[in-house]
Amino acid sequence: MKTKRTLILCAAMLAVLATLLLSCGAPKTTDELWTDAIYTENTELGEGETTLTVEFVAGEKKIVFTLHTNEKTVGKALEALGIVEGEEGQFGLYIKKANGITADYDIDQSYWSFYENGALAMTSAHLTEIKDGVIYKLEYTK
Numbered sequence: 001m002k003t004k005r006t007l008i009l010c011a012a013m014l015a016v017l018a019t020l021l022l023s024c025g026a027p028k029t030t031d032e033l034w035t036d037a038i039y040t041e042n043t044e045l046g047e048g049e050t051t052l053t054v055e056f057v058a059g060e061k062k063i064v065f066t067l068h069t070n071e072k073t074v075g076k077a078l079e080a081l082g083i084v085e086g087e088e089g090q091f092g093l094y095i096k097k098a099n100g101i102t103a104d105y106d107i108d109q110s111y112w113s114f115y116e117n118g119a120l121a122m123t124s125a126h127l128t129e130i131k132d133g134v135i136y137k138l139e140y141t142k
Contacts, residue, residue, distance in 0.1 A: 030059030033140060038083075038100040039063060045081050052077065052130050056099050058140035063099075074114075074136050075126030084112075084125070084138075092126025098138050110142040 034040060039056075042063050048070035056063050069077040075093055078084040085097040095112040096104055103110040114121045114128070115137040121128055125138075 028059070030061050033058040033101055034061060036100045036102070039065070042066075044068075045083075046077070050077075050130055053135050054078065054083075055135060055137040055139075057137060058099075058101050069130075072129055073126055074128045074130055075124065077130065078125060078138075091124040093124070095125065095138070098140075101140060103140050103142075108142065110140060113137075113139045113141040115139065 037058075040063065042065075044066040046068040048068045050069050050071070052067050052069070052074065054065040054067060054074070056065060065083065067077055067081060067083075069080065071077040071080055073092075075084070075095075078098075079093060083099055084093065084095045086093045086095040088094070095114075096102060098112050103112050105111045114125045116128065116131075116134055118135075118137070121136075125136075128136075
């Protein structure tokens with residue numbers, strides 16, 4: 001009788017452990033991603049002579065920022081307006097938080113992808129000069 005109870009208890013514990021391990025790597029739903037978002041609708045921010053458009057995508061939701069700035073690079077404009085945060089690296093700011101949403105590769109293998117006109121950018125946001133007519137995009141990627 002003890003053996004049977006022990007086996008049942010072990011099986012239950014293994015099931016709980018497996019569920020926990022699988023949920024750690026499970027992708028977040030769109031609602032979960034947007035819980036900490038600062039902006040949830042299209043937004044116009046800043047002051048300056050240069051205007052740029054940045055799409056922000058996390059999960060299945062997208063908003064568009066229209067930004068006005070005097071900064072020369074996309075990353076500096078985003079940082080100056082409080083839209084991105086991160087850590088300084090050899091290629092400029094490594095974006096870990098955008099629009100209040102954290103993507104941290106060390107925790108769950110998520111990161112922010114940076115695009116120019118729909119193509120993956122060849123430089124980081126902080127090294128990318130703002131160009132007239134280009135649509136930039138930050139996308140939560142996992």
